[in-house]
Amino acid sequence: MGEPRLIEISPVTRVEGHGKVTIHLNSENEVDEARLHIVEFRGFERFIRGRLMWEVPVIVQRLCGICPVSHHLAAAKAMDMIAGVDQLTPTAEKMRRLMHYGQVMQSHVLHFFHLAAPDLLFGFGAPAEKRNIFEVIKEQPELGKRAVLMRKYGQEIIEATAGKKIHGTGAVPGGINRNLPIERRDHFLSSIDEMLAWAQDAVKLARDYTLEHEDLVAEFGSFPSNYMSLVREEDGALDLYHGNLRALSSTGNVIFDQLPYPQYHERLIEDVRSWSYMKFPFIKELGPEVGWYRVGPLARMNTASFIDTPIADAAHKELKAVTDGHPNNSTLANHWARMIEVVHCVEKIRELLNDPDLQGNDLVMTGERRGEGIGVIEAPRGNLIHHYQVDENDQVTYCNLIVSTTHNNEGMNRAVKDVAVKHLSGHDQITEGMLNHVEVAIRAYDPCLSCATHALGQMPLQVELFNAEGELVDSKAQSV
Amino acid sequence: MSERSQAEHPKARIATASLAGCFGCHMAILDIDERLMDLMKLVEVDRSPLTDKKRFTQRCDIGIIEGGCCNEENVHVLQDFRRNCDVLIALGQCAIMGGLPAMRNAIMHSDEPLRECLDEAYITGRYIRNTTHNVPNDPALPLLLDEVYPCAQVVEIDYQIPGCAPEGDIIFDTLSKLLTGKFRGFEREMIKFD
Numbered sequence: 001m002g003e004p005r006l007i008e009i010s011p012v013t014r015v016e017g018h019g020k021v022t023i024h025l026n027s028e029n030e031v032d033e034a035r036l037h038i039v040e041f042r043g044f045e046r047f048i049r050g051r052l053m054w055e056v057p058v059i060v061q062r063l064c065g066i067c068p069v070s071h072h073l074a075a076a077k078a079m080d081m082i083a084g085v086d087q088l089t090p091t092a093e094k095m096r097r098l099m100h101y102g103q104v105m106q107s108h109v110l111h112f113f114h115l116a117a118p119d120l121l122f123g124f125g126a127p128a129e130k131r132n133i134f135e136v137i138k139e140q141p142e143l144g145k146r147a148v149l150m151r152k153y154g155q156e157i158i159e160a161t162a163g164k165k166i167h168g169t170g171a172v173p174g175g176i177n178r179n180l181p182i183e184r185r186d187h188f189l190s191s192i193d194e195m196l197a198w199a200q201d202a203v204k205l206a207r208d209y210t211l212e213h214e215d216l217v218a219e220f221g222s223f224p225s226n227y228m229s230l231v232r233e234e235d236g237a238l239d240l241y242h243g244n245l246r247a248l249s250s251t252g253n254v255i256f257d258q259l260p261y262p263q264y265h266e267r268l269i270e271d272v273r274s275w276s277y278m279k280f281p282f283i284k285e286l287g288p289e290v291g292w293y294r295v296g297p298l299a300r301m302n303t304a305s306f307i308d309t310p311i312a313d314a315a316h317k318e319l320k321a322v323t324d325g326h327p328n329n330s331t332l333a334n335h336w337a338r339m340i341e342v343v344h345c346v347e348k349i350r351e352l353l354n355d356p357d358l359q360g361n362d363l364v365m366t367g368e369r370r371g372e373g374i375g376v377i378e379a380p381r382g383n384l385i386h387h388y389q390v391d392e393n394d395q396v397t398y399c400n401l402i403v404s405t406t407h408n409n410e411g412m413n414r415a416v417k418d419v420a421v422k423h424l425s426g427h428d429q430i431t432e433g434m435l436n437h438v439e440v441a442i443r444a445y446d447p448c449l450s451c452a453t454h455a456l457g458q459m460p461l462q463v464e465l466f467n468a469e470g471e472l473v474d475s476k477a478q479s480v
Numbered sequence: 481m482s483e484r485s486q487a488e489h490p491k492a493r494i495a496t497a498s499l500a501g502c503f504g505c506h507m508a509i510l511d512i513d514e515r516l517m518d519l520m521k522l523v524e525v526d527r528s529p530l531t532d533k534k535r536f537t538q539r540c541d542i543g544i545i546e547g548g549c550c551n552e553e554n555v556h557v558l559q560d561f562r563r564n565c566d567v568l569i570a571l572g573q574c575a576i577m578g579g580l581p582a583m584r585n586a587i588m589h590s591d592e593p594l595r596e597c598l599d600e601a602y603i604t605g606r607y608i609r610n611t612t613h614n615v616p617n618d619p620a621l622p623l624l625l626d627e628v629y630p631c632a633q634v635v636e637i638d639y640q641i642p643g644c645a646p647e648g649d650i651i652f653d654t655l656s657k658l659l660t661g662k663f664r665g666f667e668r669e670m671i672k673f674d
Contacts, residue, residue: 010534011534013528013529013531013533013534014529014531016506017498018498018529020620022620039551039553039620039621040500040551041550041597041598041624042550042581043593043594043596043597043598044583045597045600045601045605046593046597046600046601047587047597049587050588059580062502062504062579062644063502063580065502065503065506065645066503066504068502110510114510114530128533129532129537131531131532132525132530133530134525134531137516137517141517144517148516149514165647165648166507166644167504167645265606268607269607269608270605271609272608272609272610272611272612272615273616274614274618275616275620275621276616276618277601277616288609400607
């Protein structure tokens with residue numbers, strides 16, 4: 001028995017951006033409270049006001065350097081609506097889709113190999129100095145090389161469609177500003193088969209890990225929740241670029257389906273809590289206690305009826321079979337889902353590269369001007385909502401953003417607490433390896449702490465440990 | 481690099497941090513792609529969000545900073561880097577000029593831009609539920625600064641690499657020349673500001 005303690009993990013590493021976790025231990029060494037804090041604030045929704053509508057897709061991607069394309073395209077889709085364009089030209093839509101599949105591919109590869117792989121390959125409790133991509137490259141150079149080259153492929157797709165790898169300018173209100181030259185297409189086609197083979201190997205790696213560690217995966221930060229994503233309008237297929245909203249319960253019951261995304265605010269609301277700059281969205285009619293939901297790769301596997309590319313669809317069926325077709329509630333299964341999406345992206349990229357529409361010259365449409373635009377996309381980390389109003393001078397007058405990591409805020413906090421209770425409670429000594437378990441749970445969500453606050457700055461992740469009286473008991477920062 | 485560090489360490493040590501920014505400059509570091517393997521022959525990575533070294537394990541030859549300072553914690557991290565690194569590089573527009581985060585510094589017709597940003601996000605926003613009517617306020621949250629500050633206003637910076645984000649090529653070129661003592665300034669055609 002000892003004094004109550006506060007343990008801090010700050011910053012959380014191997015996630016994009018910054019976060020901090022606080023874990024409160026009571027005098028019995030039991031975990032009373034554990035929280036993921038987002039500590040930065042930007043104020044984007046306010047300072048975007050007054051900017052011109054055509055600037056918005058260029059500015060907003062500076063919210064996030066890992067998924068800039070997702071912000072770029074969500075904003076562009078909102079601006080399409082304001083420009084009165086409901087249907088892009090085939091060249092514009094396909095160029096944007098190509099850009100987005102490149103984005104999801106590079107981001108998922110980055111997360112799995114560069115950030116999460118050290119935990120999966122070396123163990124959650126491996127020495128801190130070993131848990132990084134540089135050690136992965138040293139020990140498994142072939143795997144390391146593939147990680148680098150697959151990410152590079154996705155980044156080059158983005159560069160070819162947006163002009164730059166990070167913060168490009170491809171999408172404009174009503175369309176796109178370039179097509180894909182034949183020589184760039186041929187360059188990408190020359191290695192697409194290799195990419196597909198490597199992506200399939202990555203699915204196998206993630207699947208085998210999940211199945212071989214069945215007991216761990218079942219208990220580690222896992223719990224039932226609701227799930228939400230876009231699905232294709234006609235048939236409920238996985239669609240990362242466009243569709244309607246579908247939300248399912250943990251057992252697969254429909255909460256809402258084929259909801260046109262401009263109506264998002266009729267069903268969703270964001271809760272403000274004192275200890276985090278990141279808000280907590282929930283489904284209004286269910287309330288904050290049960291109405292919270294998760295988004296992202298596993299959520300999409302749970303909500304999508306099927307996948308419209310054959311290799312990814314077979315992998316999807318295999319994943320669904322584990323839970324007899326019901327939603328999979330295992331947080332760590334996100335890695336498997338994420339690699340299935342890499343295969344899907346590569347299949348889609350191949351399909352698009354072979355489509356002559358990409359060399360078309362009909363790039364931008366105009367229509368009857370509207371005052372309000374809402375763009376929603378499935379970003380790598382999940383559903384991303386951009387909502388704007390623009391006045392007659394083309395200046396933004398209102399902005400609301402719900403980014404993917406924000407949707408997952410409640411889920412990440414529950415995972416942090418679940419793992420803290422299971423792996424830290426009852427120990428006199430809290431080791432660095434034990435604390436890494438908390439970070440492993442957070443990493444499964446691939447949180448993008450850079451863009452999660454709409455705020456300036458970064459989001460520290462910290463774990464706190466409070467006593468039964470709610471007092472901060474001890475502060476032991478995770479350090480090496 | 482100093483002779484001391486060359487003599488004591490077979491490899492140079494590099495540390496990186498992301499302050500108020502979007503992490504895009506760290507992505508640009510990874511955009512050096514296959515040359516990452518070449519760079520690893522020259523360097524060890526110490527404190528960095530890409531490793532689990534959350535504090536400096538020893539003095540570093542080069543520190544790379546992405547992002548400016550928007551809260552007290554950013555300032556502490558930046559000062560820690562200045563104390564622990566021989567050479568400090570400000571990477572990208574946020575570190576050099578404040579970047580997009582600094583858009584909150586000046587809002588037209590507003591005397592309290594930060595307050596207005598907080599109010600919009602947590603108090604007056606249309607689709608939020610805030611039972612306390614307060615902005616987040618907790619000991620775990622570091623204090624926000626009145627403005628977003630570029631790194632050079634807080635500590636001395638040795639080199640600035642412009643770009644939003646700087647391309648992987650200029651990062652690799654600069655680092656490899658600094659590490660081999662051949663750095664004579666940036667090639668003009670590599671310098672880009674957007």
